[in-house]
Amino acid sequence: FGGCVDIIVDGVSLLNKMSLKPTDQPLHHDYIENAEQLAQSFAYFFSPGAASE
Known part of the structure; x- marks a missing residue:
């Protein structure tokens, strides 16, 4: 039994x-380990308007 909550x-x-x-380097990361990777992943998914998890 588990639960998941989206924020x-x-x-x-x-x-x-x-x-x-x-960032000027949009990149997809399998795991976010630092703030720079967060900014890169955000830029990667934001430009096409895609959701990410």
Whole structure:
């Protein structure tokens, strides 16, 4: 028995609150291990308007 809870946030606002600068290297990462990878993954999925998990 398990449960899953999705959290929905405004991505741009979240990155701004974290003081993350936009990246010019959009990349898909299997695992997010640091802030730079978060910014890269966000840019990768944001431009086509795709959801990511």
